[in-house]
Amino acid sequence: MMNECRSTRFISSSSSSPNLYVANCGPSVGISMDQIQLAFSKFGEVKSVCAADQSGARVVVSFSKEISAKAALEAFDGKPCPYLSDRILHIRYSSILQTSSSSSSSQSQVNGFLSVVSLEASELQIPGIYLLKDFVTSKEEEELLSAVDCRLWKNLAKRRVQHYGYEFMYETRNVNTKHHLGELPSFLSPILKKISSFFPNIIVDQLTVNEYPPGVGLSPHIDTHSAFEGFIFSLSLTGPCIMEFRRYSQGSWIPPDKKGENLQVIKKALFLPPRSMLLLSGEARYAWHHYIPHHKGDAVRGDIIKRASRRVSFTFRKVRNGPCCCEFPQYCDSQSN
Incomplete structure (x- = not known):
């Protein structure tokens, strides 16, 4: 269920998506991946929770269905999350960025969340x-x-x-x-x-x-x-x-x-x-x-x-x-x- 998404990168999206980029959330701010999965699974099946970048404070939550992501965004964005110690999350839709295997990991991303x-x-x-x-x-x-x-x-x-x-x-x-x-x-x-x-x-x-x-x-x-x-x-x-x-x-x-x-x-x-x-x-x-x-x-x-x-x-x-x-x-x- 949990992974680091090493082969997958995400970009922000203005349209709905089953993937959510969630800021102010992750291990470096005292919230484990298991806690995040449990909190978001209240809206539907969570396929994966992975680090959005190296900070440990931003993650990508991927649902099986878009309707689940929409419900989670509406419930948690900009509001205290009761399942994560009332931490205020900042959420937007995200979609998968297709990259070639030859891409350099040292490059900065445009609209991406991986930052070396x-x-x-x-x-x-x-x-x-x-x-x-x-x-x-x-x-x-x-x-x-x-x-x-x-x-x-x-x-x-x-x-x-x-x-x-x-x-x-x-x-x-x-x-x-x-x-x-x-x-x-x-x-x-x-x-x-x-x-x-x-x-x-x-x-x-x-x-x-x-x-x-x-x-x-x-x-x-x-x-x-x-x-x-x-x-x-x-x-x-x-x-x-x-x-x-x-x-x-x-x-x-x-x-x-x-x-x-x-x-x-x-x-x-x-x-x-x-x-x-x-x-x-x-x-x-x-x-x-x-x-x-x-x-x-x-x-x-x-x-x-x-x-x-x-x-x-x-x-x-x-x-x-x-x-x-x-x-x-x-x-x-x-x-x-």
């Missing part, structure tokens, strides 16, 4: 993305964490944050340029010097520090074009994670959310080790959504790497003082309605 995690930014083949490993030493990491832990945290729904230079306003996805919080603090000087040594002409004046507990990630987004300039630096401390990158066919700086819309999406994933600095620039910064999956473990080249008890990121940016005039107007809030 890259260890080097160059493997992604996304212009403008760079990963600098061991950007800080273990001692520098301890000093940075000690410095922020001595300061006041602001609690959000699932994580804590600190803002320096300018405060990021989550309601508008922007900053208030008229409210300057002051210069970046002195404990950041070693990091700023290292950034300048790699990029002498780059000046940053805004920092957001995020603390992620286990299982908490980041929703897909493009940093607002009108808010920040073209270079974004993100330093990962204390724990590893996977960051996904997505590019949608229709182009939007906010991810599309229309149910049943058959949008093409290219997905790629990169492993971020502790003490590494990620740089997003050009196309990677302006046209690709980035996202940290919400689960407690990441599948990387056949191994499950558990998230640490906390992960802290330092995201450095330069506040923009005018409209954006980038080469990606379809993703730009300054150039589109």
